[in-house]
Amino acid sequence: MNKDQVKGSMKQAAGKVQQKAGExxxxxxxxxxxxxxxxxxxxxxxxxxxxxxxxx
Structure with missing residues (x-):
């Protein structure tokens, strides 16, 4: 696993949390x-x- 995979997964999770909080x-x-x-x-x-x- 490389840094782009890790950072990408973290951004996806953070975005999901942000979207749900907005909802x-x-x-x-x-x-x-x-x-x-x-x-x-x-x-x-x-x-x-x-x-x-x-x-x-």
Missing amino acids: MTGNQTQQVKGAAKQVEGNVQKSYGDAKESMKH
């Missing part, structure tokens, strides 16, 4: 930011996955 408080801005952070994390994790697969 619970009715704050659409936080919901959108959380969703965007999840997408960013997914992209970074996918990049890390690709780097790992190229090593093997």
